[in-house]
Each structure stands twice: as structure tokens, then as C-alpha cells.
Amino acid sequence: MAKTKELSKDTRNKIVDLHQAGKTESAIGKQLGVKKSTVGAIIRKWKTYKTTDNLPRSGAPRKISPCGVKMITRTVSKNPRTTRGDLVNDLQRAGTKVTKATISNTLRRQGLKSCSARRVPLLNPVHVRARLKSAREHLDDPEEDWENVIWSDETKIELFGKNSTCRVWRRKNAELHPKNTIPTVKHGGGNIMLWGCFSAKGPGRLIRVKERTNGDSEYTIDHNVLLQIDMLLHYLD
Structure with missing residues (x-):
């Protein structure tokens, strides 16, 4: 069935005005070139809803109740x-x-949106309390103090394939809720461990750490920290 052209808002308003002036539906239709049935429908809608605007359409019903x-x-x-x-x-x-x-x-x-689960360190309640306490203690520290800090961390990279991933349904800004994260640990086979650090001056060197930290790897880490300290001191000078 072909779609009919929708009447303009002005035409619909004219129909109502002529109806209020006492004209019949037939007379209005002849004067404006509109079918009598259309005139009647517009007048009935105006009497019911006091408007000639298009009413919201319900559309198809939802599939899920x-x-x-x-x-x-x-x-x-x-x-x-x-x-x-x-x-x-x-x-x-x-x-x-x-x-x-x-x-x-x-x-x-x-x-709710489907998102990749965030990877976060596996922390027990003691770790969580300690980190929260430290964050609160330094919450109002001036920016200059943070320029004297060296940040370091290590990460595990899989040699074959990739770390398992999963998706979670979560709300906005809920990515770090424990239910929406994947706890990670710094050990396991088929991977290498990398350690690095950075400060306000810039990044330090990225070094490989053996599975079990020995004297050589400890020396390498300490040496890298010292290099970063030298860079930081030079930056502050």
C-alpha cells in the first residue's frame, strides 16, 4: 500500500480553525483539497489531545518483557x-x-556495556588497605614533590599466544570493580618478565628479569635505578 503524503502543520491548524468556525467536514475538505476522512481524523485528534502535532508512535513491541x-x-x-x-x-x-x-x-x-576486563594486580585485603592509606596520605602533596619520585614496575609478556582475555558487562566508570577485573600474578611459564621505571625526567631502561631474581638481576635493577636517579638529579639541577 502506497504511503500518503502527510499534511503540513499549517493545513492541520486550518482544519481546526475552520471546524471551530462552524464549517462541516465536507466543506473543509473541499476548501482545502483534503479527504473528508482525513479532516475527520484531525478534528477527532484535536478534540481528544488538544493538539494537531504528531503523537509519539509506539513502534514494534520489545522482544524481551x-x-x-x-x-x-x-x-x-x-x-x-x-x-x-x-x-x-x-x-x-x-x-x-x-x-x-x-x-x-x-x-x-x-x-551496561560489554568491555574487556581490566587486568589488575592480585591484591589481598592487607595490600588494598596499605595502598589506600598511602594514597590518602599523599593526596594533597604538591606537584613538586612528585617530581622527586621514581616509579617502577614489572610486567609479564607471554612468549606464545597471548594472555587470556574475557569480556564483562559493566556500567560506566566501573572498570576497576573487582568483579570486572582479571587478577594477575608475576609468575608463570612460557613468558618473560620485564622491569622498568620512570620519573619526571623520562623513562629508564627496560630490562629483563629472570624468573627467580638472583644477584645479577638485582644488580641490573639497582643499576637501572641509579641511572634514573642521575637523570632525575640532572633534571632538577
């Missing part, structure tokens, strides 16, 4: 690593057949 939306939202909130396939199966068992794309769109409307 409000109860279903609550169910899958609750599921991924408890376990952010739940896959779309798992949710499709859960809904199918409840009598609702949907696609993975529908799952993604539904969760996105709930403020």
Missing part, C-alpha cells in the same frame, strides 16, 4: 562475565526467543 529485562540485568550484575549466549539460553528456557544482538541492545539500554 520487563520481567525478562530484570532477569538478564540481575544475572550480569551478579556475574559480569556471563556471555550473550548464556542469556539467550536463559530466556529461551523461559519461553522467549531472541538473538544475541537483542541481548546487547537491551543491556545497553540498561546502562
